[in-house]
Amino acid sequence: MAEKLTPFEIMRQLISFPTVSSESNLPLIDWVESYLASHGITSHRYSDPDQPKAALFAHVGPQIDGAVVMSGHTDVVPVVGQDWDSDPFTVVERDGKYFGRGTCDMKGFDALAIWALVEAQNLDLVRPLQLALSYDEEIGCIGAPPMIQAMQSILPKGSAVIVGEPSMMLAVTGHKGGLAFDTHVIGFEVHSSLMHTGVSAIMQGARLIDWANHRNAENMAREPGALAAQFTPPWTTCHVGMIEGGTAHNITAKDCHFAMAFRVVPGEDARTWREAYLAEIKRIEAEMQVVHADARIDVSTKFDVPALMPEQHGEAEALVRSITGDNGSHVVSYSTEAGQFQQAGYSAVVCGPGDIAQAHQPNEYVSIAQFNAGHDFMQHLLQRLVG
Numbered sequence: 001m002a003e004k005l006t007p008f009e010i011m012r013q014l015i016s017f018p019t020v021s022s023e024s025n026l027p028l029i030d031w032v033e034s035y036l037a038s039h040g041i042t043s044h045r046y047s048d049p050d051q052p053k054a055a056l057f058a059h060v061g062p063q064i065d066g067a068v069v070m071s072g073h074t075d076v077v078p079v080v081g082q083d084w085d086s087d088p089f090t091v092v093e094r095d096g097k098y099f100g101r102g103t104c105d106m107k108g109f110d111a112l113a114i115w116a117l118v119e120a121q122n123l124d125l126v127r128p129l130q131l132a133l134s135y136d137e138e139i140g141c142i143g144a145p146p147m148i149q150a151m152q153s154i155l156p157k158g159s160a161v162i163v164g165e166p167s168m169m170l171a172v173t174g175h176k177g178g179l180a181f182d183t184h185v186i187g188f189e190v191h192s193s194l195m196h197t198g199v200s201a202i203m204q205g206a207r208l209i210d211w212a213n214h215r216n217a218e219n220m221a222r223e224p225g226a227l228a229a230q231f232t233p234p235w236t237t238c239h240v241g242m243i244e245g246g247t248a249h250n251i252t253a254k255d256c257h258f259a260m261a262f263r264v265v266p267g268e269d270a271r272t273w274r275e276a277y278l279a280e281i282k283r284i285e286a287e288m289q290v291v292h293a294d295a296r297i298d299v300s301t302k303f304d305v306p307a308l309m310p311e312q313h314g315e316a317e318a319l320v321r322s323i324t325g326d327n328g329s330h331v332v333s334y335s336t337e338a339g340q341f342q343q344a345g346y347s348a349v350v351c352g353p354g355d356i357a358q359a360h361q362p363n364e365y366v367s368i369a370q371f372n373a374g375h376d377f378m379q380h381l382l383q384r385l386v387g
């Protein structure tokens with residue numbers, strides 16, 4: 001039997017692969033696959049049809065439904081432009097912390113999950129354990145849905161999913177949904193002295209952005225429902241994080257591109273927000289076309305991640321609470337793959353080592369105490385699975 005690595009050694013290995021979302025994750029997936037194979041575990045891949053990336057999933061224990069699923073993503077955010085004190089892709093231990101890109105978000109958890117799966121292989125499980133490693137999470141959770149579909153057709157169906165995003169090992173039972181659009185306003189160029197005969201893509205785009213300002217003000221002023229009230233802020237937000245367009249100060253802008261994103265509180269339907277935004281686009285587009293027939297607004301969905309709805313007596317939540325002893329109620333305003341697992345029929349909860357405040361930062365780290373708490377958690381989880 002091959003050598004067993006510690007969780008730390010596995011994390012160090014995972015972090016050595018610079019799996020920024022724009023790059024292939026196949027070297028990492030190859031490594032995980034062969035490490036699991038060296039311990040007699042068969043893994044399966046979902047390979048992306050359009051790019052050199054794959055998700056990996058595996059099942060250990062009796063071939064029955066009801067597995068606990070440990071879910072993590074393999075991609076990390078870029079390090080370009082960030083000021084790091086050490087190589088982001090080499091784990092460095094300093095001041096009680098492990099530094100490296102992904103230590104916190106979320107290769108630390110991935111390593112613990114891989115470790116637990118290998119341990120489980122040598123135990124006599126009564127309840128199976130599954131591992132699910134996705135890609136393209138950091139660019140809008142777009143890798144998980146096809147992976148979940150593939151898992152369901154190949155493995156016995158799991159029932160409780162633990163998504164190990166950094167939560168300080170607390171049970172996070174709800175999060176907002178994310179809905180984002182790329183909007184391209186196409187105007188009609190004229191000399192700005194004759195602007196009444198042209199269509200400025202920028203000025204029309206500004207109307208759509210101001211529509212978002214009004215929605216934010218309305219949402220903020222409204223009394224939140226019981227579900228929404230748990231969130232900070234307790235309302236759906238509409239945000240434009242990027243904009244570009246125009247040619248010169250004296251030309252009505254031909255093009256304006258911007259990124260519009262909604263963070264939708266559970267209990268509100270993202271489809272309603274989509275329809276409201278598209279209706280406003282139609283309204284403004286019609287006015288633009290009165291001036292020039294070729295003016296238009298193109299919009300495409302960048303991502304659409306369902307919210308995680310707090311579950312009534314949720315199985316995943318109960319399992320995590322029984323291990324951590326945490327009975328507080330925790331919700332977050334960022335999206336994770338937990339909403340997607342829930343939508344696919346699983347009970348889902350977010351629980352993993354580290355603090356989201358350290359994610360995506362230069363000198364990202366997970367504290368050794370948190371990493372060890374994650375290790376303890378996995379040991380207790382394994383005890384639950386042997387009955």
Ligand SMILES: [Zn+2]
Nearest residue numbers: 073105106165
């Ligand atoms: Zn993450």
